[in-house]
Amino acid sequence: MKYNILNIRILFLLLLCSRFISYGQQIFIEAENFDDRGGWVVDQQSIDIIGSSYLMAHGLGVPVQDATTTVQIPQNGNYRVWVRTRNWAAPWAPAADPPGKFMLLFDGKPLPTLFGTEGADWHWQDGGAVSLGKGELRLSLHDMTGFNGRCDAILLTTDHRLSPPNDNRNLASFRRRALDQKKTHFAGKYELVVVGGGIAGITTAITAARMGVKVALIQNRPVLGGNNSSEIRVGLSGLIFKPPYANLGKVVDEIGPIGHWTLYEANQDPEAERSRRIFEIIEKHPEKRQHNAGPKSNYEDEKKIEAVKREKNIELFLNMHVFDLQKRGDRITAVIGKDIISGKESIFEGELFADCTGDANLGFLAGADFRMGRESKAETGERSAPEKGDKLVMGTSVQWYSGELSEPSSFPLTPWAIQFTEKTCQKITRGDWDWETGLRSDQIMEIERIRDHALRAVFGNWSYLKNFSQEKERFSHRKLLWVAYIGGKRESRRLLGDLILTEQDILNSIPYEDATFTTTWPIDLHYPKAIEGLENEEPFISVAVSQNITPYAVPFRTLYSRNIENLFMAGRNISVTHAALGSVRVMRTGGMMGEVVGMAAALAVKHKTTPRNIYRYHLKELKVLMERGVPGRE
Structure with a gap:
C-alpha cells in the first residue's frame, strides 16, 4: 500500500x-x-x-x-x-x-x-x-x-x-x-522476578528486597493483595509467629489489614503490645471484624502498594500480565508481560524467579511439573483422597453483600439467571466464602464461565427475593451494594518440588530437616453442595469438611520446582497434594512462605546458586535467617 x-x-x-x-x-x-x-x-x-x-x-x-x-x-x-x-x-x-x-x-x-x-x-x-x-x-x-x-x-x-x-x-x-506491537520494551534486569502480587508475592518481594536483592514485582491487576484485595475481599486466615521459627510473619503483620484473625491471635496473648494495638484498632473500627465480603476499606489496598513502593530495591509493575518467557535449558532467563490496558509488551530478565500467581502461570509457561485435581488413595495413602483420582478442585468464590436503605429499592427480573423458587432461594443478605462455583471445572481455562455462573446465582437469587419471595417485604429496603467480578480462587495448578507434602505429613506431624513456615489452618476441603429442586443447575454453594491439626512446619523442598532450576513458588501453588492444600492455602500462611522464599532467594544470589542448592548446601544459613525474621524497613 x-x-x-x-x-x-x-x-x-x-x-x-x-x-x-x-x-x-x-x-x-x-x-x-x-x-x-x-x-x-x-x-x-x-x-x-x-x-x-x-x-x-x-x-x-x-x-x-x-x-x-x-x-x-x-x-x-x-x-x-x-x-x-x-x-x-x-x-x-x-x-x-x-x-x-x-x-x-x-x-x-x-x-x-x-x-x-x-x-x-x-x-x-x-x-x-x-x-x-x-x-x-x-x-x-x-x-x-x-x-x-x-x-x-x-x-x-x-x-x-x-x-x-x-x-x-x-x-x-x-x-x-x-496495534503495531512490533517491539517489546526492555523493562530491566533483576536478581529476582516475582510474578503475582497477592500476599505471598508481596512478602517474597519485600523480604528479598530488604536483604539487598534487586526485585521486580509483576501483578496483573491495578491493586495488590490478590484474594485479600478490595476486588475479592477475602480476609487473611492462619496464624503467624509460631514455632519453630517464631519470627516468621513480620512482613505479613506489617502489610496485612487488621481483622478477624489478627484479633483472634491477639486474644491468645492479650497483654502483648501488639495485641493491645489490635484491640484499639478493632474498638475504633468494629467493621474490621467482618472477615469476608466486608467494606472496601477493610482490605487496605493502598497500604500494600505503599509498603512495596517504600522498598528501594523493588520495581513494581501493576496491570502487567506475564504471558510468555524465555529459557536456556532448564532455566528461565526472562519473562514477557503484556500491559492489560494498552497491550504493550515488556521483557524482564532475571537470575531467579518466583511463581506467586496462584494458578502457577509462570511455572506452566516454563514447563514445570504440576498437578491439578485430586490424587487417588492408592497414590498418596491419604484418608481424604478418593479411591480414583479425579479433577475435582476447591472452587472460586464470588462474594456479595447488600445494605439497608431508608427507601424501598427495586431489582430487575432476570430470566437468564438461575430460576429460584421459595424452596430453593437463599434468604440471606450477604454471600460469604460458600458462594463457590466451578469445583468440577478447569479453574484456568473456564474461569469466565465459572464466574458468570456465580453471577447468575447471585443476581437470580436476589431478583427472586426482591420480586417473588413470600418474605419480599423483609428485603424491600435492601439493595445490592457489592458483588465481586474478579473470582476468588482456591485451587488450580500445583507445582511439584523435590518433596510433595501430603495429608498424613500434617496429621502425623512428620518432621523434616528443612522445616520452615508453620501451617495452622485445619485440613479444610470444599465440596459442591446440591440443592433440591436445582438439580439441573451447576452447584453454586459449597460445604467445607475439616480435620483439625497440630501446627506443622512445612519443608522448604515444597517451595521450589523440581525441574526448573531457578524457580521458586509461594502461595496456593506450592508442592502439596490436593488434601494437604486444604491446610496451607490460606493467605497468612502463604505470606510466611513468601518470607522464606525471599530469604532463600537472597542466599541464592549471595552464593550464585539455585533453590535446590540452598537445601543441599546452605540450609543452616537459611535457618539462621528464619530464626531472626525479616529485617525491618530502613
Whole structure:
C-alpha cells in the first residue's frame, strides 16, 4: 500500500497522539484502552484464553456510565463496524433476553445494532456500515442493563469484505499488526522476578528486597493483595509467629489489614503490645471484624502498594500480565508481560524467579511439573483422597453483600439467571466464602464461565427475593451494594518440588530437616453442595469438611520446582497434594512462605546458586535467617 506525504504525516501524528493505531482504511480500538472507562471495569481473568482483557459493565442491575474515547478518522468513507463481544448468558439461557446488551455511539448517536445479544462465544458482531467524515470521532459504549455486558475491541474498516478472525492464533496476529506491537520494551534486569502480587508475592518481594536483592514485582491487576484485595475481599486466615521459627510473619503483620484473625491471635496473648494495638484498632473500627465480603476499606489496598513502593530495591509493575518467557535449558532467563490496558509488551530478565500467581502461570509457561485435581488413595495413602483420582478442585468464590436503605429499592427480573423458587432461594443478605462455583471445572481455562455462573446465582437469587419471595417485604429496603467480578480462587495448578507434602505429613506431624513456615489452618476441603429442586443447575454453594491439626512446619523442598532450576513458588501453588492444600492455602500462611522464599532467594544470589542448592548446601544459613525474621524497613 502506498502513502503520500500527507498520509505519512497523519499516520505519524496518530502514532504519537492516540492509544490505538489506524492505518490505511482500518481503525482498531481496544475497549479497555478507552480514554474514559466510565463505569465499565477491566476484566483480565481470561486473557490467556481470549487473548486480551476487556471492558465489562458490572452495574449490579443498574446501567453504568458510558465509556468514551476519541479516534481520528483519516479520510471520508463508508466504514463497516465490527465489535468483539458475546452474549455471556447464552450457554445457559439462549432464548432469554440477553443481559449484557449495549450500544455503540458515534458522536452521541447510537448505531441501530444492539451488541452483546448473539453468540455464546467471543466473536466479532457485525454492526453494519456507517458513513464517517475525516476528523475526530467520539466513540461511546452505552450499557443498557447493568448486567455485565462486555466489549473486547472495535474495528472500523472501509474494506467491507474483511471479516476479522475469531480463532485465537490468527486473532493474536491480527491484533498485534493492528496495534503495531512490533517491539517489546526492555523493562530491566533483576536478581529476582516475582510474578503475582497477592500476599505471598508481596512478602517474597519485600523480604528479598530488604536483604539487598534487586526485585521486580509483576501483578496483573491495578491493586495488590490478590484474594485479600478490595476486588475479592477475602480476609487473611492462619496464624503467624509460631514455632519453630517464631519470627516468621513480620512482613505479613506489617502489610496485612487488621481483622478477624489478627484479633483472634491477639486474644491468645492479650497483654502483648501488639495485641493491645489490635484491640484499639478493632474498638475504633468494629467493621474490621467482618472477615469476608466486608467494606472496601477493610482490605487496605493502598497500604500494600505503599509498603512495596517504600522498598528501594523493588520495581513494581501493576496491570502487567506475564504471558510468555524465555529459557536456556532448564532455566528461565526472562519473562514477557503484556500491559492489560494498552497491550504493550515488556521483557524482564532475571537470575531467579518466583511463581506467586496462584494458578502457577509462570511455572506452566516454563514447563514445570504440576498437578491439578485430586490424587487417588492408592497414590498418596491419604484418608481424604478418593479411591480414583479425579479433577475435582476447591472452587472460586464470588462474594456479595447488600445494605439497608431508608427507601424501598427495586431489582430487575432476570430470566437468564438461575430460576429460584421459595424452596430453593437463599434468604440471606450477604454471600460469604460458600458462594463457590466451578469445583468440577478447569479453574484456568473456564474461569469466565465459572464466574458468570456465580453471577447468575447471585443476581437470580436476589431478583427472586426482591420480586417473588413470600418474605419480599423483609428485603424491600435492601439493595445490592457489592458483588465481586474478579473470582476468588482456591485451587488450580500445583507445582511439584523435590518433596510433595501430603495429608498424613500434617496429621502425623512428620518432621523434616528443612522445616520452615508453620501451617495452622485445619485440613479444610470444599465440596459442591446440591440443592433440591436445582438439580439441573451447576452447584453454586459449597460445604467445607475439616480435620483439625497440630501446627506443622512445612519443608522448604515444597517451595521450589523440581525441574526448573531457578524457580521458586509461594502461595496456593506450592508442592502439596490436593488434601494437604486444604491446610496451607490460606493467605497468612502463604505470606510466611513468601518470607522464606525471599530469604532463600537472597542466599541464592549471595552464593550464585539455585533453590535446590540452598537445601543441599546452605540450609543452616537459611535457618539462621528464619530464626531472626525479616529485617525491618530502613
